[in-house]
Amino acid sequence: xxxxxxxxxxxxxxxxxxxxxxxxxxxxxxxxxxxxxxxxxxxxxxxxxxxxxxxxxxxxxxxxxxxxxxxxxxxxxxxxxxxxxxxxxxxxxxxxxxxxxxxxxxxxxxxxxxxxxxxxxxxxxxxxxxxxxxxxxxxxxxxxxxxxxxxxxxxxxxxxxxxxxxxxxxxxxxxxxxxxxxxxxxxxxxxxxxxxxxxxxxxxxxxxxxxxxxxxxxxxxxxxxxxxxxxxxxxxxxxxxxxxxxxxxxxxxxxxxxxxxxxxxxxxxxxxxxxxxxxxxxxxxxxxxxxxxxxxxxxxxxxxxxxxxxxxxxxxxxxxxxxxx
Amino acid sequence: xxxxxxxxxxxxxxxxxxxxxxxxxxxxxxxxxxxxxxxxxxxxxxxxxxxxxxxxxxxxxxxxxxxxxxxxxxxxxxxxxxxxxxxxxxxxxxxxxxxxxxxxxxxxxxxxxxxxxxxxxxxxxxxxxxxxxxxxxxxxxxxxxxxxxxxxxxxxxxxxxxxxxxxxxxxxxxxxxxxxxxxxxxxxxxxxxxxxxxxxxxxxxxxxxxxxxxxxxxxxxxxxxxxxxxxxxxxxxxxxxxxxxxxxxxxxxxxxxxxxxxxxxxxxxxxxxxxxxxxxxxxxxxxxxxxxxxxxxxxxxxxxxxxxxxxxxxxxxxxxxxxxx
Numbered sequence: 001x002x003x004x005x006x007x008x009x010x011x012x013x014x015x016x017x018x019x020x021x022x023x024x025x026x027x028x029x030x031x032x033x034x035x036x037x038x039x040x041x042x043x044x045x046x047x048x049x050x051x052x053x054x055x056x057x058x059x060x061x062x063x064x065x066x067x068x069x070x071x072x073x074x075x076x077x078x079x080x081x082x083x084x085x086x087x088x089x090x091x092x093x094x095x096x097x098x099x100x101x102x103x104x105x106x107x108x109x110x111x112x113x114x115x116x117x118x119x120x121x122x123x124x125x126x127x128x129x130x131x132x133x134x135x136x137x138x139x140x141x142x143x144x145x146x147x148x149x150x151x152x153x154x155x156x157x158x159x160x161x162x163x164x165x166x167x168x169x170x171x172x173x174x175x176x177x178x179x180x181x182x183x184x185x186x187x188x189x190x191x192x193x194x195x196x197x198x199x200x201x202x203x204x205x206x207x208x209x210x211x212x213x214x215x216x217x218x219x220x221x222x223x224x225x226x227x228x229x230x231x232x233x234x235x236x237x238x239x240x241x242x243x244x245x246x247x248x249x250x251x252x253x254x255x256x257x258x259x260x261x262x263x264x265x266x267x268x269x270x271x272x273x274x275x276x277x278x279x280x281x282x283x284x285x286x287x288x289x290x291x292x293x294x295x296x297x298x299x300x301x302x303x304x305x306x307x308x309x310x311x312x313x314x315x316x317x318x319x320x321x322x323x324x325x
Numbered sequence: 326x327x328x329x330x331x332x333x334x335x336x337x338x339x340x341x342x343x344x345x346x347x348x349x350x351x352x353x354x355x356x357x358x359x360x361x362x363x364x365x366x367x368x369x370x371x372x373x374x375x376x377x378x379x380x381x382x383x384x385x386x387x388x389x390x391x392x393x394x395x396x397x398x399x400x401x402x403x404x405x406x407x408x409x410x411x412x413x414x415x416x417x418x419x420x421x422x423x424x425x426x427x428x429x430x431x432x433x434x435x436x437x438x439x440x441x442x443x444x445x446x447x448x449x450x451x452x453x454x455x456x457x458x459x460x461x462x463x464x465x466x467x468x469x470x471x472x473x474x475x476x477x478x479x480x481x482x483x484x485x486x487x488x489x490x491x492x493x494x495x496x497x498x499x500x501x502x503x504x505x506x507x508x509x510x511x512x513x514x515x516x517x518x519x520x521x522x523x524x525x526x527x528x529x530x531x532x533x534x535x536x537x538x539x540x541x542x543x544x545x546x547x548x549x550x551x552x553x554x555x556x557x558x559x560x561x562x563x564x565x566x567x568x569x570x571x572x573x574x575x576x577x578x579x580x581x582x583x584x585x586x587x588x589x590x591x592x593x594x595x596x597x598x599x600x601x602x603x604x605x606x607x608x609x610x611x612x613x614x615x616x617x618x619x620x621x622x623x624x625x626x627x628x629x630x631x632x633x634x635x636x637x638x639x640x641x642x643x644x645x646x647x648x649x650x
Contacts, residue, residue, distance in 0.1 A: 040365035040413025041395055048565040062401040068409040070366055070395030074561070075534045076387040079585040084393040088365025088413050102561070201574075202527065202554055209400045220565075227570045229527055231556045236399070236427070240373040240545075245552045249526075260404040 005145040009313045015150045017180040019139045026136045030118045031165035039090040041068040045106035049148045050094040053155040056213035065166045074102030083109045091117040096151040098126025107131045120158045122151050147224040149313050156306050182297045186310035191293045194280045203230040205253045208261035214308045221316035235264045248276045256283035259301035282311050330470040334638045340475045342505040344464045351461045355443045356490035364415040366393040370431035374473045375419040378480040381538035390491045399427030408434045416442040421476040423451025432456045445483045472549040474638050507622045511635035516618045519605045528555040530578045533586035539633045546641035560589045573601045581608035584626035607636050
């Protein structure tokens with residue numbers, strides 16, 4: 001299983017490049033409809049890794065497009081028989097398989113209420129693919145590994161393309177076009193060696209802003225590949241509680257992208273190190289050291305979650321080997 | 326410190342009763358403004374325990390009032406200098422102290438954009454109390470313990486009162502009036518004894534629907550009082566990843582309220598027990614057993630998070646004693 005995971009991790013520069021080539025038509029169609037309808041907020045529906053992509057979308061659309069984002073609680077649609085009124089909203093679902101019944105239920109409810117509903121899907125011939133008004137294909141090819149990799153970064157790319165289409169800007173477009181290259185650079189990083197410092201059965205992954213999504217995704221990867229109990233938090237939430245639970249046996253991974261959130265991340269890192277905690281770092285401007293990996297992205301912060309996710313996958317991938325030796 | 330925590334836990338029936346007596350005027354004022362303005366969604370801003378109250382509000386307003394709820398990402402308001410457009414939205418902040426600058430920033434931004442902004446606050450003479458159009462006071466009295474207890478349940482009560490005021494219904498009102506009694510019954514439960522089964526440094530707390538909030542709050546209490554790394558998840562998210570990481574050393578607490586979510590909770594519990602996991606349960610209809618505590622609530626599911634939170638506090642409270650013996 002793991003070699004397939006690694007193979008799919010390595011395929012990401014090519015997957016992203018193919019997605020960029022295959023055209024922007026569907027993304028521009030979604031953007032045109034959103035501009036026409038002017039929803040007060042976008043309601044996102046997703047599960048698992050796609051839910052982390054939705055976290056990324058929340059920051060991206062709110063900060064770059066100033067469009068408020070709500071994350072759907074699918075059980076309000078499926079379990080209680082009284083779904084929220086969607087007047088003034090548009091729905092965007094994200095799913096690799098398109099088969100998750102509760103994600104599809106949110107899109108189907110939007111259709112019932114005559115609200116626009118879009119979907120980013122890898123498997124177009126799925127319940128979700130059939131239910132949405134416009135489908136943005138991930139175009140990642142079949143994903144065989146259970147820990148998802150390429151469909152996560154392809155989802156983020158589709159979201160970045162949609163953000164661009166809503167508010168076009170040549171610099172942002174050029175940065176998007178460079179993402180396959182940034183993903184290749186992340187593959188060249190030696191993020192995997194950070195795993196050697198992880199002992200025990202626990203890990204905390206911490207990000208802020210755009211990289212809350214990366215923290216969530218890395219925590220899930222590590223849990224899926226290595227059976228660690230990994231927990232993802234924003235800096236603010238971590239300071240509100242779990243900081244009390246840190247000890248030298250709980251390694252903490254910090255996602256430190258250059259940007260407005262970095263000062264908080266660095267402050268937290270210093271405080272944890274003073275407490276004797278094993279602090280690991282993935283960043284784009286930090287000095288490479290035993291426990292710090294630098295991913296050269298050359299990207300605006302809003303796009304760094306794609307190469308950082310690739311580095312996070314490399315970090316998650318070798319953990320089982322560390323544990324069994 | 327801990328005796329103050331216990332004292333404040335025990336004061337909750339009285340705190341809730343006082344809040345019910347002190348009148349419904351502010352809650353009805355907020356409801357009247359929301360009805361007049363008909364927002365497409367309510368944007369909630371909160372941190373820490375209040376953020377768990379916001380999770381409760383999401384399910385309550387979406388299911389009972391069919392009003393969509395978005396949880397604000399405060400850093401989009403404070404760090405990036407480009408806050409989302411709030412047209413068509415109304416803001417509701419929840420905070421014990423009213424002093425959290427990022428929560429206040431969301432309300433202040435709503436005022437700048439001429440959007441209605443409300444706050445549920447314990448300390449009225451705070452930055453948040455001054456910034457909001459209408460303040461709903463928690464009325465919990467000064468909270469001295471750092472792990473919050475009475476302000477959490479008082480927040481939930483204020484939210485339930487607001488839900489009633491938006492869609493009045495005599496049965497729901499009667500059930501709200503019985504909450505002090507339900508909290509007293511939860512205090513009589515022996516939820517504290519569940520803590521005896523917790524060994525090691527980890528815990529997972531799991532709920533679905535309304536009790537995702539309870540799971541979050543219990544996980545934070547346990548982290549604050551006992552320095553465990555406790556993680557809260559919905560059933561769906563747990564099945565998507567962390568289920569791979571369970572082992573006999575990771576006890577799992579299930580919040581099992583009677584209602585549409587219970588079947589999923591029971592299925593998960595059975596599966597975990599088959600895997601040899603130590604499963605603890607708090608519920609209102611289950612059979613009391615060594616690892617199951619029954620809280621007799623007599624309440625509709627939407628209100629059970631208040632007595633369940635009280636039971637969860639009792640569970641969290643004795644953990645330090647268990648650990649030091």
